[in-house]
Each structure stands twice: as structure tokens, then as C-alpha cells.
Amino acid sequence: MKIAIIGTGYVGLVSGVCFSDFGHEVVCVDKASAKIEALRRGEVPIYEPGLEAVLARNVQAGRLSFATDLSAAIGGAAAIFIAVGTPTRRGDGHADLTYVYAAAEEVARLLTGPVVIVTKSTVPVGTNRRLAEVVRQANPLADFDVASNPEFLREGAAVEDFMKPDRVIVGVESARAREVMAEVYRPLYLRDFPIIYTGLETAEMIKYAANAFLATKISFINEIAALCERVGADVKDVSKGIGLDGRIGRKFLHAGPGYGGSCFPKDTSALARIGQEYGVPQRITEMVIEVNEGVKRRMIDKITDLCDGSVNGKVVAVLGVTFKPETDDMRAAPSLTVVPALIGQGAEVRVVDPQGRREGQALLPGVIWQSDPYQAALGADVLVILTEWNEFRALDLRRLAEAMRQARMADLRNIYSAETVLAAGFDAYDGVGRG
Numbered sequence: 001m002k003i004a005i006i007g008t009g010y011v012g013l014v015s016g017v018c019f020s021d022f023g024h025e026v027v028c029v030d031k032a033s034a035k036i037e038a039l040r041r042g043e044v045p046i047y048e049p050g051l052e053a054v055l056a057r058n059v060q061a062g063r064l065s066f067a068t069d070l071s072a073a074i075g076g077a078a079a080i081f082i083a084v085g086t087p088t089r090r091g092d093g094h095a096d097l098t099y100v101y102a103a104a105e106e107v108a109r110l111l112t113g114p115v116v117i118v119t120k121s122t123v124p125v126g127t128n129r130r131l132a133e134v135v136r137q138a139n140p141l142a143d144f145d146v147a148s149n150p151e152f153l154r155e156g157a158a159v160e161d162f163m164k165p166d167r168v169i170v171g172v173e174s175a176r177a178r179e180v181m182a183e184v185y186r187p188l189y190l191r192d193f194p195i196i197y198t199g200l201e202t203a204e205m206i207k208y209a210a211n212a213f214l215a216t217k218i219s220f221i222n223e224i225a226a227l228c229e230r231v232g233a234d235v236k237d238v239s240k241g242i243g244l245d246g247r248i249g250r251k252f253l254h255a256g257p258g259y260g261g262s263c264f265p266k267d268t269s270a271l272a273r274i275g276q277e278y279g280v281p282q283r284i285t286e287m288v289i290e291v292n293e294g295v296k297r298r299m300i301d302k303i304t305d306l307c308d309g310s311v312n313g314k315v316v317a318v319l320g321v322t323f324k325p326e327t328d329d330m331r332a333a334p335s336l337t338v339v340p341a342l343i344g345q346g347a348e349v350r351v352v353d354p355q356g357r358r359e360g361q362a363l364l365p366g367v368i369w370q371s372d373p374y375q376a377a378l379g380a381d382v383l384v385i386l387t388e389w390n391e392f393r394a395l396d397l398r399r400l401a402e403a404m405r406q407a408r409m410a411d412l413r414n415i416y417s418a419e420t421v422l423a424a425g426f427d428a429y430d431g432v433g434r435g
Contacts, residue, residue, distance in 0.1 A: 001025070001183055004077040006103045008035055008066070010046055010158075010262065010329075011120055011151050012083030017055045018162040020064035022187045028066050029073035039066040047328035047355045050159040071110045078180050080107055081149070082131075083120040086266070093269040095124050104131045108138035116180045118147045122207055122267060124274050128171065128200040145177035148200050150207035155261060156326025167194040171203025208274070211267040212285045217252040218259045219291040225255035225433025226298065235433025236414055255432040257334035257386060257412045258295040260323030265292075265332040296337040299412055302430050303342065306382050306408045312346030315405065317376035320387020320413075321356040321364065328355035330363050334412075335386055339364050350376040354389055374403060381406045388413040397424030 001024050005016035008030040016028040030036055035045055042059065044052045058064035067073045074080050084099035100121055107117060117135065119128050132146045148171030153161045168185055172178045178197060185195055198206070225235040235255045243250030259265070268289050275282035307314045323333035330336065335356075342349050343366045350368045353360065357369055370376040373392065377383055377400045385392055393415050401407035401424055408428040409421050421429040 001079070001180075002027070002077045003184065004029060004074045004080045005120075006030075006070070006073075006080065006082050006107070007084040007099075007121075008032070008039065008045075009083065009085060010048075010155070011153065012081070013039075013044070013046065014048065014051060014153055014158045014162060015081060015083060015120055015151065017051060017058065017064060018159060019184070020058035020061075021054055021163070022184075024063065024184070026058075026064050027073040027077070028064070029068065029070050030066075031068060033068050036066045036068050047326075048158050049156065049326055054159060070106060074107060074110060074115070075112070077115060079116045079118055079147075079184055081118045081120045082107075083151075086121050086123055088266040088269050093273045095122070095266065095270040097123060097127060100127065101131065101134050104134045105138045108135040108142055108144075111135075111139055111142045111144060114143040114176070116145045116147050116177050118149050118181070120149055120151055122150060122263070122270075123148075123204060124208075124270055125201050125204045127204060145172070145174045145180075146200065147172045147177045147181055148203035149181065150203060152207075152210065155329055156324060165193055167196055169196050169198065169203050169206050171198050171200040173200060208267055208271040211263050212271050212282070212288070214252050215259055215264040215268050215292070216284060216288045218254075218256075218264075219288040219295070221253045221255050222258065222295045222432075223291055228433040228435055232435040233433075234435050238433075255414060257299045257338065257432075258292045260332040260334055260336075261329060262331045265289075296334050299334065299338055299410075299432075300341045302412070302432075303338070303382060303384055303410045304345070306410055306428055306430055307406075310345070311342055311382075314346075314381040315348045315350065315379055316342050316382050316384060317350045317352070317370075317373070317380040317404075318367075318384045318386055319352050319373055319376070319392050320385065320389055321351055321353045321360050322387050325387055325389040328358055330356060330359040333387075335360075336363060338384075338386065339367060343367070350380065352376045353387065354391060356387075374399060377403045379403070379405045382408045382410060384410045385413050385415055388415055397421060397426065401425035 003019050003024050003026045005012050005028045008028050016026045020026040042056050082103045086095040089096040128146050128148045170181045228235040239253040242248050243253045268285050272282050272286045321335035350370050352370050352373050407426040411431045414431045418429040
């Protein structure tokens with residue numbers, strides 16, 4: 001089956017590469033000619049473990065190609081996936097659907113045969129129905145169906161998630177659309193991965209509800225962490241104690257500096273706006289957003305307290321600025337709140353991140369980029385662990401302490417215990433929710 005993917009951002013590129021590994025003929029199309037040329041050379045514009053190897057394998061096999069010409073890309077395709085960005089719209093929190101509808105309209109004008117137009121982008125409830133109207137208006141004679149196929153890819157594990165998903169959600173309203181989508185995902189069906197068919201609105205809602213629920217777990221445990229600090233409890237043990245309950249589950253119960261990334265911030269905001277628009281306020285989601293912003297500010301206070309109430313003139317070494325490990329994504333990362341605040345209060349901030357510099361140089365003006373933690377710690381007043389990259393989990397703590405002017409640590413990911421850090425020569429340690 002021939003598949004066309006519109007958009008070579010994170011979702012579009014991972015989806016296109018993985019569909020080609022299923023055995024489909026896939027053309028990924030994007031208007032950014034420089035990006036397409038780089039992809040043709042085998043250069044992947046994002047850091048995602050395993051993606052480059054899968055891409056190269058399928059390009060070599062002749063199943064995967066990249067194009068800027070939409071007409072050629074969609075010619076003969078049975079399914080056209082729209083995987084363009086839906087950023088939060090300025091001013092009102094809604095998802096900006098400009099790129100989705102523009103892609104749909106452009107596709108409509110070029111259609112010559114029957115096709116299923118599939119929305120892979122995260123879109124509010126009602127978008128796929130409106131997309132069908134856009135296509136009909138642009139081309140009343142178009143022979144098409146619409147399907148909703150939201151993605152559930154974790155950055156840093158996206159290839160694995162695509163190949164071995166917890167579930168695949170497909171929103172369809174016609175037998176033809178269901179038949180085409182069944183063929184698209186046939187390799188997963190044959191391996192007994194769950195493929196759930198729903199209506200369009202239900203598929204759209206599943207995506208937002210899933211992300212809002214996961215974000216809620218994060219904000220919940222961060223509020224519990226703040227209480228643990230006051231009462232003398234340890235949030236790591238609390239998380240383990242409640243997470244072993246099968247009704248709750250252990251995932252997303254790690255206290256830290258708040259959630260970030262490309263999905264949770266914009267999707268919780270969009271869900272809150274959808275609720276307001278339909279007169280059904282999503283009060284829990286609205287509070288999750290509020291709590292998450294407060295958590296970031298609380299992290300700044302922790303660092304300031306370790307510096308005797310002021311970071312003015314102090315040197316702060318920050319380990320990790322991407323929103324999570326195993327990605328170069330800086331979107332809505334806690335570092336974008338914490339680091340500028342420290343600089344604004346007069347601190348010299350040194351940063352180490354295995355993949356964050358490419359995006360971080362523009363997003364974090366005024367920081368000093370260092371190649372390793374020991375260089376960053378030289379003469380520093382406080383060491384801040386902001387992203388839990390594996391290379392930060394086994395640091396030579398004694399060497400760090402000896403290099404620092406004041407050996408103090410703000411472990412905002414709870415990688416180490418206070419006992420371990422203090423035994424290595426640090427004068428002070430503060431984690432999140434550690435009593």
C-alpha cells in the first residue's frame with residue numbers, strides 16, 4: 001500500500017519511517033526543502049534513539065522516500081496522513097489548526113482518485129468533521145473518507161512505541177475507511193496488538209483524555225511531594241507504596257520539576273478550552289495546569305534557599321535542560337522557566353546536556369555551555385539536576401564536591417539520596433518531597 005505523510009516533524013517522521021518498516025511504500029512530504037534534502041542524505045533532524053537506523057534501512061530497501069512536491073507524493077496513495085503541527089494558539093489556549101486545514105485544502109485540490117485522509121496530528125473534538133467540510137468545499141467531486149488516528153508516542157521511545165503499541169486508536173465512519181486503516185495496521189493486528197475502532201469524536205477525545213490523565217498523575221504526585229517535605233515523609237516511598245496498587249499503577253508518579261514537552265502542556269490547555277467552549281468546565285485539568293506552573297516556581301525557590309536566600313553573584317551548574325532524557329526536545333521544558341529566572345536574579349548559569357544544546361542555545365540566552373558536569377561544577381555554588389539523563393546517575397560525587405566553591409545540590413529528579421550526597425562531601429542537599 002502507498003501511504004503519504006504530510007509533515008516531517010516528530011510525529012510525521014517517526015510514523016512515516018515506521019510505516020515503511022511495516023512494508024508499505026511511504027512518501028514523506030514537507031515544504032521545508034532543506035529538511036527534505038537532509039533526510040534524503042540520511043540526516044535525521046531530531047534526536048530519537050533507533051530512528052536513524054530504521055530510516056536508512058527502508059530508504060535502502062526503496063520503501064521510503066522524501067519529497068517537497070505534494071502532487072507527486074499523494075498520487076496513487078490509498079491513505080494520506082496529515083501530521084503537521086497544532087501548537088497552542090496565542091491568547092486563548094486553543095490548538096491552532098491553521099496548518100491542518102491548509103494541508104487538507106491543498107490535498108483536496110490535487111485528489112484524482114479514492115483516498116482516506118487520516119488526521120495524525122492532535123486535534124480538538126470536531127476537527128475531523130470540519131476537515132471533511134474543508135475538503136468538500138475545495139473539491140466537491142473528491143472521492144474521500146476521513147479517519148482520526150491519534151499518536152501515542154513517547155519521545156525517547158517513539159520507535160518502540162510505534163512498533164509495539166499499547167493500543168492503536170482509529171476513528172472512522174465508513175467501511176472503506178476502516179478497510180484501508182486495517183490494511184495500514186495489518187502487521188500490528190497479526191501480532192495481536194489492540195486496534196480499537198471508534199467514531200471520529202471519540203478518537204479525538206481519547207487522545208486528550210489520555211494526556212490529561214497522565215499530566216494529572218504528575219501534578220498529583222508533585223503536590224504530594226510538597227506535603228511530604230512539610231510532614232517529614234519521603235515521596236519516593238509514597239510513590240512506590242501507591243503505585244503498586246494495580247488500580248493506580250507506578251508510571252508517571254515521579255516527583256520533579258513539573259511536566260513539559262510537546263504534548264502535555266498544549267493538550268491540557270486545549271482540553272480546558274474545549275470544556276469551556278461546550279459549557280462543561282474541566283476543573284481537574286485546569287487545576288493540573290495551575291499546579292504544574294506552581295511546581296516550576298517552587299524549584300526556583302529550592303535553588304535560591306540552597307544559596308542562602310539569593311543567587312545574585314552565585315554560580316549555578318545545571319545538569320540537563322531538555323524536558324526529559326533521550327530527546328533533544330526543549331518545548332515547555334522546566335528549564336525554560338527555571339534557568340531564565342536564575343539568570344534574572346543575577347546568577348551565572350552553566351549548563352550541561354547531552355542533546356539540548358542545539359535547541360537550547362537559542363532558547364536559553366546568557367547561559368554558559370559546558371562539555372561535562374565536572375567542568376560546570378568548578379567553582380560553582382550549587383549543582384542542580386534538572387533532567388535525569390543516565391550519565392548523571394553515576395557521577396563521581398566526591399570529585400564534584402571538591403571542585404565546587406560551595407558543595408550544595410538541588411536534586412530535582414531525586415536521582416541520589418541525601419545520605420549518599422552528604423557522605424561524598426556535599427554540605428547541603430535538597431530533593432523533591434524527601435522530607
